[in-house]
Amino acid sequence: MLDPRILAERRDEVAESCRRRRMRVDLDAAIGAYEQVARLRGALDETNRLRNEHQKSAQKKMEPAERExxxxxxxxxxxxxAAREAELAAAETALRGAMTGIPNFVHPDVPEGGEDDSREIRRHGEPPRFAFQPLDHLQLAEKHDLLDFESGTRVAGAKFYYLKNEAVLLELALQRLAVEMLRADGFELYATPDLAKAEIVDHLGYNPRGEETQIYSIADTDLCLVGTAEITLGGLFLDAVLAERELPRKLAGISHCFRTEAGSYGRESKGLYRVHQFTKVEMFAVTRPEDSAAMLEHLVGIEERFFQALDVPYRVLDIAAGDLGAPAYRKYDIEAWMVGRGEAGGWGEVTSASNCTDYQARRLGARFRREGAKAPGSKGGKTEFVHMLNGTAVAITRALIAVLENHQQADGSIAIPKALQPYCGFDRIGR
RNA sequence: GGAGAGGUGGCCGAGUGGCUUAAGGCACAGGUUUGCUAAACCUGCGUACGGGAAACCGUACCGAGGGUUCGAAUCCCUCCCUCUCCGCCA
Known part of the structure; x- marks a missing residue:
């Protein structure tokens, strides 16, 4: 969420950000709602003051008539x-409604346009050339008995699957490799809840309910299945006030991720690429405002090192404004080469790293206190909102596609990248 | 799931209707003093919003939400959470 005061001060910038994102939002309604809230709060304060004064005057003896x-x-x-409180509550609800529709600012260097206008900023490795007809991951899985989509559909529904045999060990190995890399880089390790309260989901900028939602809700509770550990890692900082010397915080969280994928059936959704459940190791960082830009580069660097370790060709995209999520100020995706995409292979998204600046932090109440400022219990310690970033270390299903498809051999076997071998315990699938 | 006890400021902890818009202590910050280490004393010390150049002033907040009352940390109701014991269980 943006600060309504900042919205009023920098209205034109926000309007520009909405234009670049191709979103139509009524900013003046939000500004009006804020002014209304401020006005009503002033009125309530004044009424309360009169009431307090009145009560104090009652602390003496009075004649019955006077008392009455x-x-x-x-x-x-x-x-x-009571009447003013009701007015204020209604106005605050209206303001919240108006503000939640307003997205974050956009970094000036973010490319204009929509989904197809993201800018490729780096590329690593070359798509493999096979001297044989390569198989896609579904065919490879069939050949080596690694996946069971049919049973997944029968037991849980379409887009659910079972991993089997070496695929199970690869899932664990990918997790372990990611976790080891992150630990070496100073991340705190977390295994996180797979459910979160709708309120937390909302505070991170995701929409927990409604037609378009990507999020599953648990019936008769206020709980949601998380779409990413970003939600539960971010939730750690609910109403937190951190000391400046604690920053930056870098957290790695393992979770299962659940997505309804509403409206996305039929789009690039072959096999494991778009499923309702997968396992992910997520990176989450909390920084001072002046450090978030560098942290975003750092997170992408880690993602790149991971795919380099898997020996998978990839490219890095600076995502165009029209394709940014509402909380993201800037976002980099990594797309890995996937042999099974399109006619002759194609790029498929495997990770995503976003700098959400203070957009999520404001809603969560996640702040920090500068070193110069006084500690709690003494005077004058102004707090500031932290910046929050998130990035995928590894989304197992998509990494699995990339590994299987890129490392298939002429004899039909699949070579396992060296970096994974210590964790999965084999160097080849098949033969 | 059953039974009991609790949730007060960064921490500990007092507080059963107006004399507390939260005592006292710890921690923290500034100062005074004692020729070391250290201690003693004084002062200050929550968060948010609004007003003011500032000193400061106003309002809200004692787990959350309702209720009673002219007046609630204090009484009533609902919910949440924590702790102890029992049961059950991975």
Whole structure:
């Protein structure tokens, strides 16, 4: 969420950001709602002040008639307070509604346009050339008995699957490789809840309910199945006030991810590419405002090192404004080469790293106190909102596609990248 | 799941209707003093919003939400959470 005061001050910038994102948002309604809230809060404060004054004057002996008049006046004041509180609550609800539709600012260097306008900024490795007809990951899985989509469909529904045999060990190996790399880089390791309260989901900028939602809800509770550990890692900082010397915080979280994939059936959704459940190791960082840009580069660097270790060709994209999520100020995706995409292979998204600046932090109440400022318990310690970033270390299903398809051999076997071998315990699938 | 006890400021902890818009202590910050280490004393010390150049002033907040009352940390109701014991269980 943006700060309504900042919205009022920098209205034109926000309007520009909405234009670049191709979103139509009524900014003036939000500004008006904020002014209304401020006005009503002032009125409530004043009414409360009168009421407090009135009560203090009652702390003495009074004649019955005087006492009665005083009591009547007290009732009147109380009703006034209640009425203004109701007005204020309604206005605050309206303001929240207006503000949640407004996306974050956009970094000036982010490319204009939509999905197809993202800018390729780096490329590593070359798509493999096979002297034989390569198979896609579904065919490879069939050949080596690695996946069971049919049973997944029968037991849980379309787009659910079972991993089997070496695929199971590869899932664990990919997790372990990612976790070891992150630990070496100073990340704190977490295994996180797969459910979160709708309120937390909302605070991270995801929409937990409604037609378009990507999020599953648990019936008769206020819980959601998380779409990413970004939600639960971010939730760690609910109403937190951190010391400056604690920053940056770098957290790695393993979770299962659940997505309804509403409206996405039939689009690039072959096999494991788009499924309702997968396992992910997520990176989450909390920084001072001046450090978030460098942290975004750092997160992408880790993602690149991971795919280099898997010996998979990839490219890095600076995502265009029209394709950014509402909380993201800037986003880099990594696309790995996938042999099975399109006619002759293609790039498929495997990771995504976003700098959400203070957009999520404001809603979560995640702040920090500068070193110069006084500690809690003493005077004058202004707090500032932290910046929050997230990035995929590894989304197992998509990494699995890339590994299987890129490392298939002429004899039909699949070579396992060296970096994974210590963790999975084999160097080849098949033969 | 059953039974009991609790949730007060960064921490500990007092507080059963107006004399507390939260005592006292710890921690923290500034100062005074004692020729070391250290201690003693004084002062200050929550968060958010609004007003003010500032000193400061106003309002809200004692787990959350309702209720009673002219007045609630304090009484009533609902919910959440924590702890102890029992049961069950991976």
């Amino acid at each position: 008049a005083h009591t009547a006046e007290g009732r009147r004041l109380k009703d006034g307070v």
